[in-house]
Amino acid sequence: MFVDELTALLGKRVSIATIVREQHSRGESWHPPGLPDVVCYPRTTAEVSEILKISARHGLPVVPFGAGSSIEGQVHAIHGGISLDMTAMNAILRVSTEDLDATVEAGVTRKQLNAKINPRGVAFFVDPGADATMGGMASTRASGTTSIRYGTMRENVLGLTAVLADGQIMHTGSRARKSAAAYDLTHLLIGAEGTLGVITELTVKLHPLPEAVCAAVCPFATLEGAVRTVIETIQLGVPVARVELLDEAALDAVNRRSHTAYATLPTLFFEFHGVSEQHVQDHAAIVRTLAEEHGAHSFEWATRLDDREKLWQARHDAYYAALALRPGARGWTTDVCVPISQLADCILQAKRDHQHAPFPLPLVGHVGDGNFHLMYVLDPASESELAAAQQLSTQLVQRALAMGGTCTGEHGVGTGKLAHLEAEHGLNALNAMRAIKHALDPDNRMNPGKTIALCKTPGKE
Secondary structure, three states: OHHHHHHHHHHHHEEOOHHHHHHOOOOOEOOOOOOOOEEEOOOOHHHHHHHHHHHHHHOOOEEEEOOOOOOOOOOOOOOOOEEEEOOOOOOEEEEEOOOOEEEEEOOOEHHHHHHHHHHHOEEOOOOOOOOOEHHHHHHOOOOOOOHHHHOOHHHHEEEEEEEOOOOOEEEEEOOOOOOOOOOOHHHHHOOOOOOOOEEEEEEEEOEEOOOEEEEEEEEEOOHHHHHHHHHHHHHOOOOEEEEEEEOHHHHHHHHHHHOOOOOOOOEEEEEEEEOOHHHHHHHHHHHHHHHHHOOEOOOEEEOOHHHHHHHHHHHHOHHHHHHOOOOOOEEEEOOOEOOHHHHHHHHHHHHHHOOOOOOOOOEEEEHHHOEEEEEEEEOOOOHHHHHHHHHHHHHHHHHHHHOOOEOOOOOOOOOOOHHHHHHHHOHHHHHHHHHHHHHHOOOOOEOOOOOOOOOOOOOOO
16 A cells, blocks of 8 residues: 555655644645645655655655645645655755855745855845745745845746656756756746646755845825836836835734734835945935825835834735634635736726625735735635635736736646636647646646646546
8 A cells, every 4th residue: 555655665754644634735725625645754855756656656646745835726635645745855955155056955944044044144035925945935936025126936946856757856957047058947847836846956046135225114195106106116227125015905904913003005115225325225215206206195214124024024914914804714815917017007907896895805916026916805605705706816817918917926826727827828838838747747646736737637537
């Protein structure tokens, strides 16, 4: 039996306990859970390889699991099989401050990495909010609050070690900052959500810590004024490090949870990084002028580290603050992204479409790169609310696609966005993706039912 083979390999790092399997049956989303048959905790790439070989012999699906913070159903074992918990692979293998790169195992979290490297004057800046694992962030092509300046996981991963469906170990990329050597397998795996292989190690870019940092909170009379400020800031090339939008509903939820006292108005949170205080202040002054022209009520500085940390923690808590509006609720979080010139129209039309929604829906967004979220705070037992959410979400995606955008700016596809892929990419591109999937995973065992819809499911024709 496969459990006996896995136990012989891993010993007590195999569990079939119901409570452990339930813990690995879902992430943070509203999507129905999927219970794995067994949970494994590998410690090495070699062990992952052997697990994949066992799964191949028995036709078992394999679903990689990191921090469990994904919100499109990526970690749900919807066809059972093995939940591969990568959190025991949490070693920081190498750090080079001279080359500004590091190699880490997939279970290392971003906060763990920064705790190690920040005293050396460098940082890993991709910040999705949750303390996600590096492997999970690569698998979902994560981004977040700092991506406007430092890029997403796509721009910050140089190379990978991954295990393919048959157990083969593959190394991609290098430590060089560019290469023209054959297919770019590194970026094929980034965003594949574990459907092509299991990422076990990553080599990532680091960045110097800025000499000067300041943040500001800027409430506006109107949502349009806030968004227009962002658009003009980007068009003028002002190098902001973060610019986040929260509408009045989001600010109210944040105030309740984080015990803050922000004005319940559409608000921008800014952060500026620079080589000197004067450099930072000059950039902030440009943005302040733009904000005032668009109806800003104030431009409140946060220069001390404690104040900045409190500000960004409040922003990161927005999702959980929204859920706290309805105890027992689940979150359905949209994440469309559009060209920056279309951002104001997309947000304002979305707000009009959603004004009669039967549930709370605070709006937040990494608006510097055209990405925003409406957070539907749902009663998971209400079929009418789920149906309304589906209709509104589809309408929002269709508008974003019509504006030249995408159905998912950062959360990934999982099971939640499958229905929109053909409209975004076209049938020919989708068939090319299916061909890649079939070539690397002909039995469709690697996180089946996610990212790319296939006819074949594990153990079925």
